[in-house]
Amino acid sequence: MIEQDLKNFQKITQKSLPTFEGLAQGHRACQGCGEVLALRQVMKALGPDTIAVSATGCMEIITSSFPQSAWNIPWLHVAFENVAAVASGVEAGLKAQMRKGSLPEKKIFIVATAGDGGTADIGLQALSGALERGHNFVYVCLDNEAYMNTGIQRSSATPYGASTTTSPSGKHSIGQNTWKKDMPAIAVAHRIPYVATANPAYHVDLMNKVQKAKLINGPAYLHIYSSCPTGWRHEIDKAVEISRMAVESRVFPLYEVIDGRYVLNRNVKKPISVADYFKPQRRFRHLRPDDIAHIQARVDADWEALQQKVALTNPASPEPEAVSNKKEE
Amino acid sequence: MSTSSAIIGWKNLTLGCAILEPGSSRKLKTGEWRSQHPVLDKEKCIKCAICYIDCPDIAYSQNEEGYFIADMTYCKGCGICANECPKDAITMKMEEE
Amino acid sequence: MAKRVGMEVSLGVSEAVKVADVDVIAAYPITPQTHIVEHLAELVANGELDAEFIPVESEHSAMSSCVGSSATGARTYTASSSQGLALMHEILYIVPALRLPVVMTVANRALSGPINIWNDHSDIMSERDIGWVQTFAENGQEAFDLSIHAFRVAEDHSVLLPVIVNLDGFTLTHVVEPFEILDRAEVAKYLPPYKPVQRLDPEHPMTMGAVGIPEVYTEAKKQMEDALVRSKSVVIQAWKEFGDLFGRYYHPVETYKTEGAETLLLTMGSVSETAMTAIDKMREAGKKVGLVRFRLWRPFRFEQFVEAVKGIKNPAVMDRAMSPGGPCGPVAAEVRAALYDQPNRPKVFSFVAGLGGRDVQVSDFEEIVSRAEIYAEKGAPATYDLIGVREI
Numbered sequence: 073m074i075e076q077d078l079k080n081f082q083k084i085t086q087k088s089l090p091t092f093e094g095l096a097q098g099h100r101a102c103q104g105c106g107e108v109l110a111l112r113q114v115m116k117a118l119g120p121d122t123i124a125v126s127a128t129g130c131m132e133i134i135t136s137s138f139p140q141s142a143w144n145i146p147w148l149h150v151a152f153e154n155v156a157a158v159a160s161g162v163e164a165g166l167k168a169q170m171r172k173g174s175l176p177e178k179k180i181f182i183v184a185t186a187g188d189g190g191t192a193d194i195g196l197q198a199l200s201g202a203l204e205r206g207h208n209f210v211y212v213c214l215d216n217e218a219y220m221n222t223g224i225q226r227s228s229a230t231p232y233g234a235s236t237t238t239s240p241s242g243k244h245s246i247g248q249n250t251w252k253k254d255m256p257a258i259a260v261a262h263r264i265p266y267v268a269t270a271n272p273a274y275h276v277d278l279m280n281k282v283q284k285a286k287l288i289n290g291p292a293y294l295h296i297y298s299s300c301p302t303g304w305r306h307e308i309d310k311a312v313e314i315s316r317m318a319v320e321s322r323v324f325p326l327y328e329v330i331d332g333r334y335v336l337n338r339n340v341k342k343p344i345s346v347a348d349y350f351k352p353q354r355r356f357r358h359l360r361p362d363d364i365a366h367i368q369a370r371v372d373a374d375w376e377a378l379q380q381k382v383a384l385t386n387p388a389s390p391e392p393e394a395v396s397n398k399k400e401e
Numbered sequence: 402m403s404t405s406s407a408i409i410g411w412k413n414l415t416l417g418c419a420i421l422e423p424g425s426s427r428k429l430k431t432g433e434w435r436s437q438h439p440v441l442d443k444e445k446c447i448k449c450a451i452c453y454i455d456c457p458d459i460a461y462s463q464n465e466e467g468y469f470i471a472d473m474t475y476c477k478g479c480g481i482c483a484n485e486c487p488k489d490a491i492t493m494k495m496e497e498e
Numbered sequence: 499m500a501k502r503v504g505m506e507v508s509l510g511v512s513e514a515v516k517v518a519d520v521d522v523i524a525a526y527p528i529t530p531q532t533h534i535v536e537h538l539a540e541l542v543a544n545g546e547l548d549a550e551f552i553p554v555e556s557e558h559s560a561m562s563s564c565v566g567s568s569a570t571g572a573r574t575y576t577a578s579s580s581q582g583l584a585l586m587h588e589i590l591y592i593v594p595a596l597r598l599p600v601v602m603t604v605a606n607r608a609l610s611g612p613i614n615i616w617n618d619h620s621d622i623m624s625e626r627d628i629g630w631v632q633t634f635a636e637n638g639q640e641a642f643d644l645s646i647h648a649f650r651v652a653e654d655h656s657v658l659l660p661v662i663v664n665l666d667g668f669t670l671t672h673v674v675e676p677f678e679i680l681d682r683a684e685v686a687k688y689l690p691p692y693k694p695v696q697r698l699d700p701e702h703p704m705t706m707g708a709v710g711i712p713e714v715y716t717e718a719k720k721q722m723e724d725a726l727v728r729s730k731s732v733v734i735q736a737w738k739e740f741g742d743l744f745g746r747y748y749h750p751v752e753t754y755k756t757e758g759a760e761t762l763l764l765t766m767g768s769v770s771e772t773a774m775t776a777i778d779k780m781r782e783a784g785k786k787v788g789l790v791r792f793r794l795w796r797p798f799r800f801e802q803f804v805e806a807v808k809g810i811k812n813p814a815v816m817d818r819a820m821s822p823g824g825p826c827g828p829v830a831a832e833v834r835a836a837l838y839d840q841p842n843r844p845k846v847f848s849f850v851a852g853l854g855g856r857d858v859q860v861s862d863f864e865e866i867v868s869r870a871e872i873y874a875e876k877g878a879p880a881t882y883d884l885i886g887v888r889e890i
């Protein structure tokens with residue numbers, strides 16, 4: 073099935089970057105915004121035969137201030153928590169009209185984009201419904217790890233220890249005191265054909281994942297790391313560098329889950345430390361060494377768990393038993 | 402049409418406030434936000450397009466010679482391109498008063 | 499060919515949606531709307547209706563999917579009730595703002611709390627200002643006919659607004675009535691295929707749902723309201739054409755035995771049939787009473803209404819919803835407002851009855867009329883009367 077869907081897949085390389093831009097200049101994102109950079113790369117790979125639907129959030133605000141739009145492709149915004157449902161309707165509307173002959177038969181890709189808040193919190197139900205129903209669309213979560221549009225409030229995707237305006241660090245607070253929700257795992261649990269994480273510092277990988285996501289029939293979920301200089305309080309020239317450090321520190325691993333099979337796209341053999349990753353981001357500035365050690369341990373464990381998923385879901389890999397037999401208290 | 406063209410009587414408003422002109426944000430010259438700008442050293446440049454693909458403001462385009470040149474109409478001066486250029490071919494210069 | 503059938507009204511509504519040849523249905527079940535969407539799912543499943551049925555996970559998503567679907571130019575339908583309608587609330591305002599002709603049936607039901615699945619109008623009265631055209635059906639035939647009419651009005655290029663057809667939960671949705679079902683060919687003469695003016699199309703990319711900055715928000719609202727006000731004439735014309743084609747004529751405001759009436763009952767929805775029985779009875783007893791019922795609730799048809807109540811001394815409005823802490827029931831408030839500027843305006847008496855499925859009987863209307871007569875002479879209480887409420 074998936075092989076069939078991908079038979080027209082043409083790999084993008086650094087030498088064959090798509091020239092198409094779904095987004096236009098003149099958008100109002102902050103200087104050095106990593107989220108709009110990710111969005112731009114996603115739209116490049118989707119191409120012109122795409123309808124985009126966006127949730128309320130930074131990307132919606134900065135691209136659509138009447139009477140000017142930064143969208144070169146058809147685009148619809150309705151509300152904050154419903155982007156997956158709106159995309160479901162777009163898909164059904166096109167499908168019915170093409171089947172009934174009121175629209176010419178043509179491949180049109182549908183993409184729904186939302187922030188981490190619009191995905192992991194308020195939009196989770198609509199997303200779950202749309203994934204479960206199997207609509208043919210691409211869902212893109214642009215994860216800048218907080219509600220940036222409304223002023224840097226915490227979300228369930230905010231990492232442990234980050235200071236936000238509703239999880240401020242203080243005498244009695246470490247900042248965010250919960251662990252980041254594992255959204256890709258939630259998407260995988262819907263048994264959809266394609267789930268992947270991506271990061272604009274690895275733009276070729278990102279765009280190829282977008283291509284796969286659009287070509288594969290059925291729902292695809294992309295979880296994209298999106299740095300935010302304003303909310304993370306890092307220098308405005310560092311969006312890509314920090315994005316790269318997130319992967320190199322194993323904080324944000326790059327992987328795909330194709331029909332339930334985990335593929336690690338970047339095996340980080342010699343990771344940089346979490347401390348180094350945190351350093352340029354002032355949202356972590358208040359953390360003490362033992363806090364960071366605690367987080368480092370969690371990152372290590374998560375990486376190990378991911379390796380196990382890869383091993384377990386790839387029958388060809390040696391000794392898949394070895395990992396599951398471990399019995400520890 | 403500038404941003405002030407939101408001053409429209411309701412009878413002339415598009416149906417449902419739709420924006421019919423794609424990419425009309427190009428009318429907003431975000432280059433005005435800039436306090437520094439990238440300067441390219443062609444000697445060092447290997448035309449790899451990293452600066453092009455890493456610019457959040459879609460400022461870069463390739464000229465006939467194959468160099469990537471940032472459009473100062475839109476460049477917000479973030480410095481990502483300079484930070485990412487593998488050959489250090491870009492330096493950020495403060496805007497003159 | 500039209501055929502006469504005996505059918506549950508809910509199924510009749512589904513049949514109307516079928517012959518309207520909708521493209522997309524997105525719906526979530528809630529009593530007493532369930533039979534409508536179940537039957538539609540069945541019609542799609544067995545190939546009688548070529549449409550996409552999206553079994554969404556909530557009403558919020560139902561209306562959101564309707565927006566997406568309609569924005570592609572698909573003829574789009576949903577149905578809901580009570581808590582479901584309330585859950586849609588946020589999105590309901592956005593549909594007319596985007597000028598999308600979605601059609602929805604609302605099987606009117608009380609709002610929690612306490613939770614109550616039975617009929618009144620508190621669900622729809624909370625949605626008065628959403629900017630949709632809203633009609634009220636009184637019987638099965640009307641529910642069928644108004645459903646077809648809804649698409650015709652919604653998709654008219656001078657309207658392009660969503661339409662709600664209200665029908666009373668259980669007392670109308672769940673009763674079996676004889677009515678005439680039109681077939682697809684007949685309906686096609688009345689309802690041409692939907693031709694969107696604007697839609698999401700990669701060939702002509704446009705931006706829908708942009709941020710409405712302060713410079714434009716007022717104008718955006720005005721544009722939408724203007725279309726709603728102007729929809730009156732389309733609503734009326736579409737009813738006239740319907741009558742000319744199918745022999746059943748409808749009007750925004752209907753009157754019953756109003757000639758020489760001194761006390762006038764005003765109602766909406768299926769209680770109007772009971773009200774007519776009550777009027778007959780009271781007329782026989784020599785009382786000068788009549789009935790006015792509203793079929794078109796939004797846009798409110800002031801001119802026709804004012805005409806209908808001309809010379810009436812005691813209009814008595816029966817609301818099926820409360821407006822807690824307010825001066826009167828929601829419909830009574832509109833009626834008062836409509837009559838305020840009239841020379842020799844009458845007093846308008848407000849009664850609330852039939853909440854949460856409480857039966858409204860002929861005797862309740864008799865009670866309302868006699869109280870109105872007394873109030874006309876001796877003065878009315880400052881607020882409304884809750885008919886049938888037990889004091890001890």
Ligand SMILES: Cc1ncc(C[n+]2csc(CCOP(=O)(O)OP(=O)(O)O)c2C)c(N)n1
Pocket residue numbers: 107128129130131152153186187188189190191216217218219220221222227
């Ligand atoms: C129902 C509703 N609740 C709250 C809001 C306010 N709101 C708008 S955007 C936003 C946060 C967006 O955060 P996220 O989805 O992470 O996107 P970001 O702005 O960070 O890109 C909030 C809370 C809203 N518009 N609608």
Ligand code: SF4
Pocket residue numbers: 100101102103104105106107108130134216220221299300301302303
């Ligand atoms: S607040 Fe952050 S995510 Fe939003 S536009 Fe600014 S930099 Fe981008």
Ligand code: SF4
Pocket residue numbers: 441445446447448449450451452453469485486487488489490491
């Ligand atoms: S990144 Fe540097 S080397 Fe590469 S094209 Fe741009 S300026 Fe030239």
Ligand code: SF4
Pocket residue numbers: 104438439455456457458459460461471475476477478479480481482483
């Ligand atoms: S400074 Fe920033 S906005 Fe300007 S060209 Fe470089 S990356 Fe683009």
Ligand SMILES: [Mg+2]
Pocket residue numbers: 187188189214215216217218219220
């Ligand atoms: Mg966010």
